[in-house]
Amino acid sequence: MDIDELIELVQLHGKSIYGFCYKLTGTKEETDDLYQETFLKAVELRHKMDGERNPKAFLIAIAVRLHKNHRRKHAWRQRIAPTVVLDEAAANKxxxxxxxxxxxxxxxxxxxxxxxxxxxxxxxxxxxxxxxxxxxxxxxxxxxxxxxxxxxxxxxxxxxxxxxxxxxxxxxxxx
Known part of the structure; x- marks a missing residue:
C-alpha cells in the first residue's frame, strides 16, 4: 500500500475514525492526538495493510491499541504520581x-x-x-x-x- 492509497483511506474513513476516537477519549484534544497517532501508525504499518480486506477495521484496531496503551501508561503514571483530575464538563459542549x-x-x-x-x-x-x-x-x-x-x-x-x-x-x- 502506497501513500496515495493511504490518503484515499483518510478521505474515505477519516470521519468515522475521528468519531470513534472521540467516543474513546471524550475530549477534542485527546481525540485529535489519537486520530493523528492512528494514521501515523498506519503509515508505519502500511505494508501490513491489505486494501482488499477491510482497511477501516485495520485503522480502528490501531486506534484501539493506541488508546489501550495510553490508558495503561496513564494508570501507571497515576500510581507513581497522582494528579488532580480537572472538571472537563465545561469543555465538553x-x-x-x-x-x-x-x-x-x-x-x-x-x-x-x-x-x-x-x-x-x-x-x-x-x-x-x-x-x-x-x-x-x-x-x-x-x-x-x-x-x-x-x-x-x-x-x-x-x-x-x-x-x-x-x-x-x-x-x-x-x-
Missing amino acids: PASISKEATPEEAVLSLELRTMIQDAAHHLDDKLKLPLYMFYTADMTVEEIASALRIPQGTVKSRLYKARQTMRSILEVDSP
Missing part, C-alpha cells in the same frame, strides 16, 4: 441540536443523550469498545472480532452484556 425542535424537545434530547453517554462511560473497556465499534463506527461483528482479535461469539456476548448493563443503568436512573 453538547452536539448541535436541531433548529426545528422546540426548547422542551431539545432539552429532553440533550438529557437523553447525556444519560446514554454516561451509562456507556460506566462500562469497562471490554464492553465499551465493541459497543462503540458497533454503533459509532458501524462495524460488523466480524470486523470487530478481527480488530480486537477475539472470537465473534465473544463480540456478540460482550455487545449483549453491554446493552443489558446499559439498560439496567438507564432503568435505575429514569423516573
Whole structure:
C-alpha cells in the first residue's frame, strides 16, 4: 500500500475514525492526538495493510491499541504520581441540536443523550469498545472480532452484556 492509497483511506474513513476516537477519549484534544497517532501508525504499518480486506477495521484496531496503551501508561503514571483530575464538563459542549425542535424537545434530547453517554462511560473497556465499534463506527461483528482479535461469539456476548448493563443503568436512573 502506497501513500496515495493511504490518503484515499483518510478521505474515505477519516470521519468515522475521528468519531470513534472521540467516543474513546471524550475530549477534542485527546481525540485529535489519537486520530493523528492512528494514521501515523498506519503509515508505519502500511505494508501490513491489505486494501482488499477491510482497511477501516485495520485503522480502528490501531486506534484501539493506541488508546489501550495510553490508558495503561496513564494508570501507571497515576500510581507513581497522582494528579488532580480537572472538571472537563465545561469543555465538553453538547452536539448541535436541531433548529426545528422546540426548547422542551431539545432539552429532553440533550438529557437523553447525556444519560446514554454516561451509562456507556460506566462500562469497562471490554464492553465499551465493541459497543462503540458497533454503533459509532458501524462495524460488523466480524470486523470487530478481527480488530480486537477475539472470537465473534465473544463480540456478540460482550455487545449483549453491554446493552443489558446499559439498560439496567438507564432503568435505575429514569423516573
